[in-house]
Amino acid sequence: MRALAAAGAVTMATCALFAVPARAAVADEGMERLFTFKDPKITESSGLAVSPTHKGIYYTHNDSAASPTFYAVDGKGRTRATFQVQGAQARDWEAMAATKDPATGQATLWFADIGDNLNGAWPDISIYRVVEPQTLKDATLPATRYRFRYADGGRNAEGIMINPRTGRLYVVSKEFAGSVYAAPKKLRTDKTNVLRKVAVAPLMATDAAYAPDGSSYVVRTYFSATIYSSSGKMITRVSMPELKQAESIAYTADGKSLLTGSEGAQSPVYRVTIPAAARPATTPSPTSAAPQTPAQDAGAASRAAVDAGATGLSIKDILIWVAAAATAVGTITFIARRTR
Template identity: 25%
Template sequence: MSRGLRIRLHHFNIEKVTHNPGIYRAAAVLLAGLLAQAAHGQVCTEWKDAVHIGDLQLQLEEASGVAVSRKFPNRLYHVNDSGDAGTFYVTNMQGRETRPVSITGFKPRDTEAISLGGCGNGKSCLFIGDVGDNQRRRETAEIVIVEELEQFPASVSPIARMKLRYPDGPHDAESLAVHPDGTIYILTKEQPARLFKAKSHSSSQVLTPVMTLDAGGRPTDMAISDDGTRLLVLTYLDAVEFGIDFQHPEPLRYRQTIHVRFLQQQEGVAYLPGSRSFVYTTERLVFPAWIMRVDCGGN
């Protein structure tokens, strides 16, 4: 609990409170609110300037998603935008040592996002989202799940595939993230955006609406903190960090805009381990495709 939220219990007459049910209930509600604020309000309020730490190679000229390994240090995962043939890429933190890995049987229409999360038995997996739909015509979106390996072969088979439908018709999306509890979230590329979740890793299901979220622009990627209490959303102009209780997500009370260095087509964001820093990436258009790092400077 932060310093400003500490409660000095000796200021209360506990005996009197416990003999007055009304006061007791009010105190309990107040305490619960303060605890929730402490747990879900710790967004970083002061971010340092973005630092250029690397460059994506030519194979990733349409980079549209990034994930940071927790299992293997100094490793990033990437996907390209539409037109790529069911492949993800492994690089180091500087964007070098690029290795493509093809996914057997995966023929995406518009791959836009990649995230890491648990997938049972203590395993870590890549969740690759074929979720783009610029014309809003697709009946289903698809996520393929690939186990994270220390050494990837040239091609891998997914351990699961998920066909997803929106309850209200097609949406375009570029943002996918996996909560520490295993729940998969998709954020639509609208303003305001709509957050949906998948109830499980079942092969076919209708997504569940969660909330409407205004990030100040159209979301191009998102990430969830390691402790599951913060949501980071990237747009074409800025990033926004939200303090959020995913079990009771509305209303959102904690929001911090992060004025990142503008890149030409920034479409990938991921927290670094500890979730007090993040990286973001861009497609390669006229200029090189930079990898940028942003660190929290304090609360």
């Protein structure tokens, strides 16, 4: 129990360091507050996704210590329906994704129970697949559960994304040197699926999402968002509004903007315009191009670990990273001495 308390204290100290005060309703040019969650039950919005079939509807769910519940919210922040995921656990739900199956066209929602503040304490993690409800009415929905483990050992993660061209699932770890992990092409329910590293990710990634046309993906951190080509090459960084604890990221349906949210009661969701050069070239059409996946050329992983540009870091970010590392080490040392 002392070890668990120590780990929790370290996590809280690190998160507190990265968190910044909320800003006014209208942020910088290209940023606008889209809505604020009005439901008092939405207190730790950790995942965010745009409905593939219900126009103007957004999905979210709470963080750890919550029930396996998600909410359908309209463009004014009002909850239109509350859904329970049958037979699911919510140990630490950290992310979600929404897409249409490229083979069947079926709208699908994914919920990721992937948080692990002990960085590898859980023997496996779970991600649930739910068919998107056709009507916005409170209901309990069946789910398919997939178990996963990392090929290179357990870790904490807060981001998932689905390539709309291939339907392949990716998990993005939340670490000082994060990574993008690819799931097998075909997921199995009768065995644990293995996640394998395919690309680097920015410092302390809190969420990720694929563009609607599958040509690029974005990774959110406490500081900003970084857009990558589907091959894993950095395209650009996008400034984000300052939020209390930036937790979520999603693309708008047209792929021209990003949506980002925060934890906290009555938390806001912002829409941020993507620079023109980083937007999809055409109207989203997931099946119109050949499949691609995040990947690195030989030796890129080791180079990226020290290449600030490749991981979307500025000098300010690096200084904050150093301060966070020092704080974490100091906290661990203090707690270890107190709990001997």
